[in-house]
Amino acid sequence: MAKSPKLIVLTGATRGLGRALLQGFIKSGAKVAGCGRDISQINELRETYGDRHHFSSVDVSDSSAVEVWAKEVLANFGTPDLLINNAGIIGKNAPLWEVPVEEFGRIMDINIKGVHSVLHHFLPAMVKRKKGVVINFSSGWGRSSAPQVAPYCATKFAIEGLTLALAQELPVGMAAIPFNPGIVDTDMLRSCFGASAMSYPSPARWAERAVPFLLGLSPKDNGHSVSLD
Numbered sequence: 001m002a003k004s005p006k007l008i009v010l011t012g013a014t015r016g017l018g019r020a021l022l023q024g025f026i027k028s029g030a031k032v033a034g035c036g037r038d039i040s041q042i043n044e045l046r047e048t049y050g051d052r053h054h055f056s057s058v059d060v061s062d063s064s065a066v067e068v069w070a071k072e073v074l075a076n077f078g079t080p081d082l083l084i085n086n087a088g089i090i091g092k093n094a095p096l097w098e099v100p101v102e103e104f105g106r107i108m109d110i111n112i113k114g115v116h117s118v119l120h121h122f123l124p125a126m127v128k129r130k131k132g133v134v135i136n137f138s139s140g141w142g143r144s145s146a147p148q149v150a151p152y153c154a155t156k157f158a159i160e161g162l163t164l165a166l167a168q169e170l171p172v173g174m175a176a177i178p179f180n181p182g183i184v185d186t187d188m189l190r191s192c193f194g195a196s197a198m199s200y201p202s203p204a205r206w207a208e209r210a211v212p213f214l215l216g217l218s219p220k221d222n223g224h225s226v227s228l229d
Contacts, residue, residue: 006030006215009073009080011060011118012087014041016186017137017210020203021086024211026053033073033080035060036087060087060114061106063121070121079125084214085115085136088155090188093148104151111155115162130173133217136163138178138225149192160225167223175222181210182229 008025012018013034025032026049035058036042045055054077056069073080088111091103115136126132141149142156160178167176183189184206189197210228217226 006081007077007079008032008082008084009118009122010034010084010086011058011114012036013055014038014045016188017181017184017203017206018086020207021084021211021214023204024207025215028211028215030082030215031077033077035069059110060085060118061109063113063117066114066117067121070118074122074125079129079132080122081132082214083118083122083126083132083134085118085134087114088137088188090149090152090191093192095148096150099151107151107155111152112158112162115159119166126174127171130171132174133219133221134163134166134170134174134176135179135214135217136176138163138180140180140183140227142178143180143225164223164225170222173219175217175219177217177221177223178225179214180225180227180229181206182227 008030010018010022010032013022014036018034018036022032022034031053033054034045035056037057037059039057042055042057054073056072058065058069060066089107091099091107119134136159138159139156141153142160145153163176163178170176183200185197185200185202189200213228
């Protein structure tokens, strides 16, 4: 009997690393349920990949919207084998005391609260089945710090702690893993590094290594902070 394709749930699927992963996962034969905030990009994905996959316009900081999305995915596609929290933002380079309160709050809402919201609405089905891998995108700035990006560092340090604690709560047969993707030439990196970001791999080139790496993670990796580099 042919093995069923993996179902991958992916946030931040419309651009950057998420878009590159989406394309790689689909090429590997997996089914993907992805979300992003840009409705025009979501419509493009629907037109390109058709009904075999599921794409929704969702702001992960909106828990009610995440709930609707999760119910649609679970009802129509089943329980994820791989749940990837990739969506995230970064603010403008600035010392912490100059970061506007609204900007600080938005970074927290997406990078931390958004991850919890996705976990809150998808994990019960995965835990009931006692199967599946959760990958939460961390960063090198979640394991060390840098000036001018304190809010982002704070969220990624939080992701490390949240994920490692979750790993201790999951049943045998599951895994929660914080993942540092390394340094990649994305719009987000360019906002921090400027033109020097172009010296790093493109998302497409990065995904050639990242897709098989992520697909290879399993329950034996539970509670281990991993890096692509």
